[in-house]
Amino acid sequence: MDLEDADSLARVRVLIRDRDSKYPALIDEILGGAGIATILTGVRVPRMNAIMERWVKTLRGELLDRTLIWNEAHLRHALQAYERHYKLHRPHRSLAAAAPLRPRFQPLAPDWIERLAVLRRDRLGGVLHEYQHAA
DSSP, rough: OTTTGGGGGGOOOOEEEOOTSSSHHHHHHHHHOOOOOOOOEOOTTTTTTTHHHHHHHHHHOOOOOOOOSHHHHHHHHHHHHHHHHHHHTTOOGGGGOOOSSSSOOOOOOOHHTTOOOOEEEEEGGGGGEEEEEEO
């Protein structure tokens, strides 16, 4: 699936949220009217949505806090570019510095290190940087 296709954008059908009292029942009614079902997280499971919260924090820190968004089309373009960067190029600690959709890096032989050439590609006007070995 090409991440840059407009067809790859999914329609929101479900909102998963915690049981905090800051969400009144009116919000569920409004979302229900728009065709969005609300699912509550488990009782006494505060870390249930921790992975998503961490992803949102990463997205904000690496992209949204550094970018002036002009309109919805620009936001969608920036989010698609960041998603592609996150899945294909950004190193992740839990994957031994590999990206989720790429294989783990193999250690370089000492003779390769001496002639190592790296290319840098800037994305989103220089907000994101992607590196790869030059052929």
